[in-house]
Amino acid sequence: xxxGTMGGxxxxxxxxxxxxxxxxxxxxxxxxxxxxxxxxxxAVKAARSSILSGEAEVAMAxxxxxxxxxxxxxxxxxxxxxxxxxxxxxxxxxxxxxxYAMFANAHMSRFGxxxxxxxxVAVKAHRYAARNPLAQFQTEITLEKAxxxxxxxxxxxxxxxCPITDGSATVILANEQVAKELTDTPIWVDAIGSASxxxxxxxxxxxxxxxxxxxxxxxxxGISKVTPDQVDVATCHDCFTIAEVMAYEDLGFCKKGEGAxxxxxxxxxxxxxxxxxxxxxxKAKGHPVGxxxxxxxxxxxxxxxxxxxxxxxxxxxxxxxxxxxxxxxxYAYVTVLSRS
Amino acid sequence: MGSxxxxxxxxDIPISRTREFWEALAHGRLVTxxxxxxxxxxxxxxxxxxxxxxxKSEWVEMDREAxxxxxxxVDMAPTSFSAAGRYTVAIGETKTGLRVxxxxxxxxxxxxxxxxxxRLEVRKxxxxxxxxxxxxx
Numbered sequence: 494x495x496x497g498t499m500g501g502x503x504x505x506x507x508x509x510x511x512x513x514x515x516x517x518x519x520x521x522x523x524x525x526x527x528x529x530x531x532x533x534x535x536a537v538k539a540a541r542s543s544i545l546s547g548e549a550e551v552a553m554a555x556x557x558x559x560x561x562x563x564x565x566x567x568x569x570x571x572x573x574x575x576x577x578x579x580x581x582x583x584x585x586x587x588x589x590x591x592x593y594a595m596f597a598n599a600h601m602s603r604f605g606x607x608x609x610x611x612x613x614v615a616v617k618a619h620r621y622a623a624r625n626p627l628a629q630f631q632t633e634i635t636l637e638k639a640x641x642x643x644x645x646x647x648x649x650x651x652x653x654x655c656p657i658t659d660g661s662a663t664v665i666l667a668n669e670q671v672a673k674e675l676t677d678t679p680i681w682v683d684a685i686g687s688a689s690x691x692x693x694x695x696x697x698x699x700x701x702x703x704x705x706x707x708x709x710x711x712x713x714x715g716i717s718k719v720t721p722d723q724v725d726v727a728t729c730h731d732c733f734t735i736a737e738v739m740a741y742e743d744l745g746f747c748k749k750g751e752g753a754x755x756x757x758x759x760x761x762x763x764x765x766x767x768x769x770x771x772x773x774x775x776k777a778k779g780h781p782v783g784x785x786x787x788x789x790x791x792x793x794x795x796x797x798x799x800x801x802x803x804x805x806x807x808x809x810x811x812x813x814x815x816x817x818x819x820x821x822x823x824y825a826y827v828t829v830l831s832r833s
Numbered sequence: 834m835g836s837x838x839x840x841x842x843x844x845d846i847p848i849s850r851t852r853e854f855w856e857a858l859a860h861g862r863l864v865t866x867x868x869x870x871x872x873x874x875x876x877x878x879x880x881x882x883x884x885x886x887x888x889k890s891e892w893v894e895m896d897r898e899a900x901x902x903x904x905x906x907v908d909m910a911p912t913s914f915s916a917a918g919r920y921t922v923a924i925g926e927t928k929t930g931l932r933v934x935x936x937x938x939x940x941x942x943x944x945x946x947x948x949x950x951x952r953l954e955v956r957k958x959x960x961x962x963x964x965x966x967x968x969x970x
Contacts, residue, residue: 504836564912565909566909566910566911566912566915567911567912569909569910569911569912570911570912570913570914573911577877578846579846579848579877580877580934581934583846584935584936584958584962584964585920585922585934585935585936586907586910586911586913586914586917586920587907587922587934588907588909588910588911590907590909591905591907591922594905595903595904595905595922595924596903597905598903598904598905598942599902599903599947602903602946602947603947643908644906644908645908645909646905646906646907646908646909647905647906647908647941647942648905648942649905693877693934694924694934695876695924695932695933695934696932700902700903700924
């Protein structure tokens with residue numbers, strides 16, 4: 494059993510141990526993994542690796558976070574410290590919205606992406622979260638409301654940012670033989686690509702995309718032999734609206750610089766080319782840091798099984814993709830799932 | 834149920850192998866590391882070269898002139914910057930291709946566009962601790 498969590502803002506120091514005892518897991522062997530906001534995907538990868546290696550027949554990946562007690566400026570501080578502490582936080586107080594705002598500013602300058610384009614991503618997230626009974630925000634918003642919300646880090650506003658959330662999600666993985674015994678509708682993890690990048694933002698090659706996402710996607714597509722146009726449904730890491738726009742480009746759903754156009758033309762809505770974040774995404778479903786990556790796999794599993802109810806995407810190829818970023822592209826995981 | 838126990842921790846940052854950076858900064862100079870073996874210049878400075886793994890480095894003066902790459906203004910500040918007001922943070926690139934992240938003093942993202950000329954200057958902050966900033970050049 495592998496627990497993905499960032500931790501530090503809740504009372505337990507050893508969450509895997511507490512969960513193991515509560516679930517009566519005895520001596521199975523547990524650990525906790527951290528990849529910031531991609532900790533959940535790291536847990537899925539570690540659990541899957543234990544099965545691929547033959548060490549385990551069944552493995553559980555659990556993603557958790559509890560952030561309730563910490564006030565907003567302190568949460569902003571604890572996440573802001575998650576870059577390069579001495580060089581970016583100690584003297585300059587960088588925040589996570591500020592990091593992504595730098596990407597947004599660069600993307601807007603270079604490709605003409607607008608603040609309205611970004612607000613459209615939030616409107617889409619809320620539209621689908623309103624159809625998800627487990628979402629944090631189950632209300633639709635207007636473009637005007639998003640555009641007129643307070644600035645958090647220019648050009649990003651309150652409605653460009655995901656909320657602070659409590660949550661958890663779990664997936665049970667098994668080898669092929671056991672999976673077929675356990676269920677008639679197994680969903681296969683065809684590939685998990687993972688990649689990383691520098692701690693300091695000044696050492697990145699550019700600010701209009703995340704190289705870790707590009708590399709993780711290249712691995713995942715290569716191993717699964719899937720191409721972006723075969724993906725029926727996806728979750729993209731939308732911690733900020735600009736992150737979803739860049740994800741479309743980094744994952745090859747469109748060319749670099751055309752992410753905002755996909756949003757404007759509804760290509761990532763139900764009925765569009767690749768529906769994205771039909772659970773409401775991090776923006777409106779919520780972003781319980783370590784739980785997010787696991788919940789993405791849960792959502793794609795529901796979608797591929799056609800159990801997503803009013804937010805169901807049309808499934809033709811039986812292929813889904815989950816894209817999960819940790820930090821500002823410090824970590825990235827791309828998981829390709831398929832229905833048999 | 835609220836716990837009755839709380840924690841308050843202040844960290845010490847280990848800088849023994851890049852102490853020269855902070856000493857030079859206290860004298861108004863900006864220096865960084867260059868690998869003696871392969872010549873790679875890194876910022877932030879580091880004692881071991883990430884390109885060739887050499888542990889031999891020397892200190893070189895940094896170029897003060899830069900061009901803006903991207904920037905933002907922080908309106909929602911973290912707890913320990915709550916007294917700082919709104920501040921603009923920029924990434925600038927020097928002529929030699931070294932990038933630096935620092936506050937951009939006296940400007941907002943509306944005054945500074947990619948390519949805008951910047952200059953690095955040294956300031957004294959809380960408790961006399963030196964730091965570097967960009968100003969519009």
